[in-house]
Amino acid sequence: MIEVKDITKKFGRRKVLNGVSFTANKGEITCLIGINGVGKTTILNAIMNLTPINSGHILINGEKIKKESYEKITFIPDAITMLPQMRIAEAMGFMNDFYDCWNQERATELLGFFKLKESERISDLSKGNTAKVNLLLGLAMDVDYILMDEPFSGIDIFSREQIANVFTSHLIEDRGVIITTHEISDIEHLIDKVVLLDNGNVLKEFNAEEVRENENKSVVDVMREVFKA
């Protein structure tokens, strides 16, 4: 389990996170939802220690995050970080050289899953296919937790469907996933947990099936209530 406990973050004088707390379980898909600029990416960066927090704690499996923890978590940013002139095979090779937890077998399977060719150059790919390569590079790692920043944003519907299919497939296995998004409607049935964020605060944290079961409400219904209030 990843536990985020009361974290705060300031950029200069601006408070971006105002005491954010939530948990994300292994084997579940946790979705951080909020409009742009509410601090979703900052939270992921904080978990990865890419940005130091001002106060609060982040625990993984009950322990404070340390260097070795990063063999258990991977972060997939919203845009690919590989050089555009690289071929997909070269990007995969780079990951293989760099990370002990790279799983070449799964990477090859993902290539087939996304119908990508190893020989293609990143600069020649469509936006959707670039997003898929970006995901592939993270999903192929043997880690317990995967953080994805806006995996569905700015890509066509068919690529979105293909990416959504990963979530229901064995490629995710029983890993814990945290994704950020501002567009929920096409993944409502895929996610376990929802964390609604606004202005650096958690407004509500709930399980999607439980809200449907106990209150007969859709995730979007709850969002309307919470964000309008």
Place this chain on the structure above:
Amino acid sequence: MNNIKFNNRDPVYVQVVRHFKEQIATGMLEPGKEIPSRRELANKLKINPNTAQRAYKEMEEEGLIYTERNLPSRITKDEQVLGGVREELILQAVDSFVSSIRSINVPVDEVLSLVKEKYAAEDKN
């Protein structure tokens, strides 16, 4: 297993169980037939694997499916359970029909004769 059109407000696992019941009642899923694994079901229906697991747990508790050792789960052959499924679906449909027709105050005899007429017409089509 056809695609289900899910609504957003009922629990997904409940909708999955209902879908299985419909398939059983209409004979699309025969007694003793092997059903997909939790992961296969999740993939087919594009739902969360935990939800698929929950649906199977519910069906197992209701006796709709059974699992022997490590083999894939199968649809029950228990006649009583199967009969119950059919009855449950019929009653649910009648209930929702009655509650919607009641609100427009139609005498029951008129309703019944209309139902008979409609049924006959449907059969011809």
